[in-house]
Structure formats: C-alpha cells, structure tokens
Amino acid sequence: xxxxxxxxxxxxxxxxxxxxxxxxxxxxxxxxxxxxxxxxxxxxxxxxxxxxxxxxxxxxxxxxxxxxxxxxxxxxxxxxxxxxxxxxxxxxxxxxxxxxxxxxxxxxxxxxxxxxxxxxxxxxxxxxxxxxxxxxxxxxxxxxxxxxxxxxxxxxxxxxxxxxxxxxxxxxxxxxxxxxxxxxxxxxxxxxxxxxxxxxxxxxxxxxxxxxxxxxxxxxxxxxxxxxxxxxx
Amino acid sequence: xxxxxxxxxxxxxxxxxxxxxxxxxxxxxxxxxxxxxxxxxxxxxxxxxxxxxxxxxxxxxxxxxxxxxxxxxxxxxxxxxxxxxxxxxxxxxxxxxxxxxxxxxxxxxxxxxxxxxxxxxxxxxxxxxxxxxxxxxxxxxxxxxxxxxxxxxxxxxxxxxxxxxxxxxxxxxxxxxxxxxxxxxxxxxxxxxxxxxxxxxxxxxxxxxxxxxxxxxxxxxxxxxxxxxxxxxxxxxxxxxxxxxxxxxxxxxxxxxxxxxxxxxxxxxxxxxxxxxxxxxxxxxxxxxxxxxxxxxxxxxxxxxxxxxxxxxx
Numbered sequence: 001x002x003x004x005x006x007x008x009x010x011x012x013x014x015x016x017x018x019x020x021x022x023x024x025x026x027x028x029x030x031x032x033x034x035x036x037x038x039x040x041x042x043x044x045x046x047x048x049x050x051x052x053x054x055x056x057x058x059x060x061x062x063x064x065x066x067x068x069x070x071x072x073x074x075x076x077x078x079x080x081x082x083x084x085x086x087x088x089x090x091x092x093x094x095x096x097x098x099x100x101x102x103x104x105x106x107x108x109x110x111x112x113x114x115x116x117x118x119x120x121x122x123x124x125x126x127x128x129x130x131x132x133x134x135x136x137x138x139x140x141x142x143x144x145x146x147x148x149x150x151x152x153x154x155x156x157x158x159x160x161x162x163x164x165x166x167x168x169x170x171x172x173x174x175x176x177x178x179x180x181x182x183x184x185x186x187x188x189x190x191x192x193x194x195x196x197x198x199x200x201x202x203x204x205x206x207x208x209x210x211x212x213x214x215x216x217x218x219x220x221x222x223x224x225x226x227x228x229x230x231x232x233x
Numbered sequence: 234x235x236x237x238x239x240x241x242x243x244x245x246x247x248x249x250x251x252x253x254x255x256x257x258x259x260x261x262x263x264x265x266x267x268x269x270x271x272x273x274x275x276x277x278x279x280x281x282x283x284x285x286x287x288x289x290x291x292x293x294x295x296x297x298x299x300x301x302x303x304x305x306x307x308x309x310x311x312x313x314x315x316x317x318x319x320x321x322x323x324x325x326x327x328x329x330x331x332x333x334x335x336x337x338x339x340x341x342x343x344x345x346x347x348x349x350x351x352x353x354x355x356x357x358x359x360x361x362x363x364x365x366x367x368x369x370x371x372x373x374x375x376x377x378x379x380x381x382x383x384x385x386x387x388x389x390x391x392x393x394x395x396x397x398x399x400x401x402x403x404x405x406x407x408x409x410x411x412x413x414x415x416x417x418x419x420x421x422x423x424x425x426x427x428x429x430x431x432x433x434x435x436x437x438x439x440x441x442x443x444x445x446x447x448x449x450x451x452x453x454x455x456x457x458x459x460x461x462x463x464x465x466x467x468x469x470x471x472x473x474x475x476x477x478x479x480x481x482x483x484x485x486x487x488x489x490x491x492x493x494x495x496x497x498x499x500x501x502x503x504x505x506x507x508x509x510x511x512x513x514x515x516x517x518x519x520x521x522x523x524x525x526x527x528x529x530x531x532x533x534x535x536x537x538x539x540x541x542x543x544x545x546x547x
Contacts, residue, residue, distance in 0.1 A: 073432075101422050102433050105433050
C-alpha cells in the first residue's frame with residue numbers, strides 16, 4: 001500500500017523553482033533515501049509534505065487521504081513525524097521534557113515511554129540535563145528520539161547524521177534497520193554509507209526534479225547521478 | 234523533598250505568611266498589602282501570557298477594565314448585588330479576551346504588541362464615549378452599602394484583606410497547577426520554540442488563544458475585585474499606563490516564575506511609595522532602579538533567585 005504520494009508537487013520562491021512537478025510514491029514499510037546536491041530541493045520537498053511550506057501547486061496524499069489543505073499540526077497528528085535539519089530542540093527544557101512533549105501529544109505515558117525513547121538513542125543518562133547543554137551530535141540524537149517517541153507511521157529525517165561521530169553513525173544505521181518494516185522512513189542524507197546500507201530505494205533530486213529512482217546499487221552506477229553530484233554533465 | 238514538594242511548600246508558605254501578616258501589620262501597610270495582592274493577581278494573569286507563553290501584550294488594561302466595569306456598571310445601573318456583579322465582571326473579561334485573542338493572534342511579535350495596544354486604546358475611548366453611563370475619566374464610586382457580599386462588608390479593612398488574599402491565593406494555586414498540567418507545559422514549549430511545538434502536532438493557535446483567555450480572565454477578576462474592594466471604577470484603569478504596569482511588575486519580579494508577579498508588584502509599590510515620600514521626582518528614582526535591574530538582574534528578582542539559589546523554582 002502506498003503511504004505517501006505527491007502529484008505534480010511544485011514550489012516557487014519568486015523566480016526560483018525549488019521543487020518542480022514532483023511525482024513521488026512511498027510504499028508503507030519502506031526505507032527511502034532522498035539524496036541530491038545542495039540546493040536540489042530536498043528540504044523544501046519534505047517541508048511541502050509535512051505542511052511547513054505551502055505548495056505553489058500540486059497535491060499530497062497520505063494513507064489514501066488528500067492532505068494538501070491540512071495545516072502542519074493536523075498532518076503530524078495523522079502520523080507524520082519530522083525531525084529538523086537545523087537542530088530545533090527546546091534548548092531550555094530538559095531532554096526528558098523534550099521527549100515528553102512528543103509523547104504527551106498522542107496521549108502516551110511519559111513516565112514509561114520517555115526513558116525508552118531516550119534509551120534507543122543512548123541518551124538515557126542525559127534525561128535531566130537541559131537540551132541546550134548537550135553537544136551538537138547529542139542534540140541530533142535527541143531530535144531523533146523526539147521523532148521516535150511520536151510512534152509515527154512516516155518518519156521524516158532531515159540529515160540526521162550531520163555532526164554525529166563515526167560510532168554514533170554506526171549506531172544510527174542499526175537503529176534505522178531495526179525500525180525498518182515497522183515504520184516507513186523518508187531519509188534525507190548526504191552520508192553515502194548510510195544511504196547505501198539502510199535504504200531500500202533511493203530517490204535523487206536535482207534542480208527540484210526527480211533525476212533518478214531505484215535500488216542503492218543501481219543509483220550508485222547511474223551516470224546521470226554521478227554527473228549531477230560531480231557537477232559535470 | 235522533591236522539587237514539586239519544595240515549590241508547593243514555598244508558595245503555601247508565602248500564602249500562610251500573607252495570611253498571618255494581617256494580624257500584625259499596622260493599618261497603613263495592611264491597606265497597602267490588600268491593594269498589592271489584588272494587583273499581583275493582575276500580574277499573575279499577565280505573567281501567564283507573557284512569562285509562560287512568550288506573548289507580549291501591551292493591552293491588558295482592557296481586560297482589567299472589562300472586569301472592573303462589568304462589575305461596576307451592573308451594580309450602578311442594574312442594582313445587582315456584588316456576587317453576580319463580580320461574576321459578570323469575570324465573564325466580561327473572558328468574552329473580551331476570547332474575541333481580542335482570536336483577532337490579535339493572527340499576528341505575532343511586534344505586530345501583536347501593536348494590535349493589543351490599539352484594542353486597549355479603543356476600549357479606553359469606548360469608556361469615554363459612553364460617559365453618560367461610565368462617567369468617563371471622573372469615574373464613579375461604589376457605595377459602601379453596595380459592597381456587602383454574603384453579609385460581609387468589603388469596605389472594612391479586615392474583610393477586604395481576606396477577600397484580596399482569597400483572590401490572590403486562588404489564582405496563585407491555579408497557576409501552579411496550570412504549569413504542572415500538560416496544557417501549561419505545552420504553553421512553555423510554545424514560548425521556547427513555537428515552530429517545534431507545531432511540528433510535534435500541537436495546535437499552537439488554540440493553545441495561545443487558551444492562554445490569552447486565561448490571562449484575560451484572571452486580569453478581569455483582579456479588575457473586578459479592585460473596583461469592589463476599593464469602591465471605585467474609573468477610566469484611568471483602562472489607560473495604557475495600566476497595560477504597562479503589569480509588564481513592569483512581571484519583568485522586575487521575574488517573568489516565567491510563579492512568585493515573580495507578587496515580588497515585582499510588592500517591590501514597585503513600595504519603591505514608588507518610599508520614593509514619593511522623599512522627592513516629587515519619584516518616577517526618576519523608579520526609572521533609575523528599573524535601568525539598574527535591567528542591567529544587572531535581567532531575569533528579575535524571581536529569575537535571579539532561580540538562577541543563583543533555587544533551581545527548582547517554577
């Protein structure tokens with residue numbers, strides 16, 4: 001079953017066509033990586049999906065319903081979780097409260113679920129520390145914990161491994177593999193090892209359009225993709 | 234003792250102290266403290282919006298005045314007894330804050346400040362315009378005979394003190410409960426990072442509207458009580474000065490601390506009281522103290538206490 005689909009989805013910023021007529025389908029349970037050079041429109045595209053940005057034209061469907069006109073918080077309530085590219089935790093609240101806000105919104109039990117969510121990203125020891133006092137990498141992990149704590153049907157991760165150490169990246173990969181099958185994941189990622197080892201299917205955006213789509217190996221071999229990344233072509 | 238226990242002990246302790254002071258204070262300070270407790274209630278209402286939700290209103294005088302006139306006009310023209318009149322005052326604030334909130338929250342930041350300021354000015358001008366009923370700037374006195382609530386004469390100092398204490402205690406405990414409640418925690422999250430709160434699925438508009446209504450209703454309760462306890466309603470309470478005062482009290486006392494509104498109101502009241510005994514240029518003294526506090530204790534008295542001594546202060 002297709003969980004998320006977009007049709008002719010476009011966004012113009014003045015004269016800049018950030019996203020142009022994207023048709024995109026994401027089946028339930030799949031781990032999809034969204035890659036592309038800087039400025040390809042990846043963050044804008046997921047912003048359109050979760051309602052942070054209003055589209056110029058086109059539609060978004062989630063779990064069979066047209067959600068194009070829903071405000072962001074209603075889309076989140078349907079089961080979309082979004083983690084920010086630029087870390088956006090509640091800096092002056094504790095890590096535990098950051099996650100508790102995610103748990104409480106869907107009526108969960110913070111006492112039980114907060115430690116569990118923090119444990120999955122190895123932050124359990126930091127529960128009572130202020131989020132703003134964490135290292136950058138740990139703030140990224142806290143973002144992921146807030147995403148997980150929402151028990152979403154679709155988890156959108158915008159460059160989650162940026163700023164993580166090598167060992168944290170390894171832990172992240174196994175976390176994603178573990179989630180695969182239960183949660184549908186849309187992952188914007190620059191780190192190719194993460195993409196190759198976790199994604200079922202990779203979609204490549206370039207200049208706001210879908211350049212290629214396929215299994216990781218096929219994408220790696222694709223000449224057009226190589227050209228886009230290398231800037232020749 | 235847990236942090237929640239400590240904060241409960243502190244706030245109940247403050248209430249017990251205020252209750253006990255009634256028996257020992259000389260008449261002058263006794264009267265002052267009644268006034269301070271009612272005004273601190275107004276500041277508690279303001280602090281819910283400014284300190285906990287992060288919305289800076291410059292128009293709260295309209296809510297204070299809505300309570301005062303909702304109470305006063307119904308006593309004066311409809312001959313209501315104080316009980317129903319107080320209730321109508323509170324409901325006036327509730328209705329006004331719901332309407333103003335629904336409109337003003339379409340803006341944010343500086344625009345929100347300006348829109349609330351303009352609504353409050355409109356409110357002030359309405360009071361003047363209907364001078365035949367409100368007696369405008371001059372205002373009107375609520376007679377002693379009209380201030381007897383359930384057989385208690387609220388013009389008597391002791392009864393007045395207890396009435397002010399009851400109002401203050403109710404609103405303080407109410408707000409202590411609120412910030413422990415999920416709704417209050419969401420307001421704090423909105424203050425900290427509204428975009429993130431929205432992207433966790435919270436309807437931030439509805440939460441902010443709820444905060445405006447709570448804040449406006451508590452302010453109106455304070456306004457209604459003020460008019461009833463001190464026997465006067467006048468348009469000066471709807472001027473911009475009465476919108477700025479709660480902001481000052483909360484800033485001085487510590488925005489986003491529960492005890493801050495009381496500390497700030499107490500401090501400012503006595504600062505003006507003492508300075509005006511020394512010089513006619515007392516506002517200059519107040520101004521200098523304000524500048525000093527802004528320079529050296531930016532988080533206000535309560536905020537500094539939290540930062541230096543009691544980290545658990547809510």
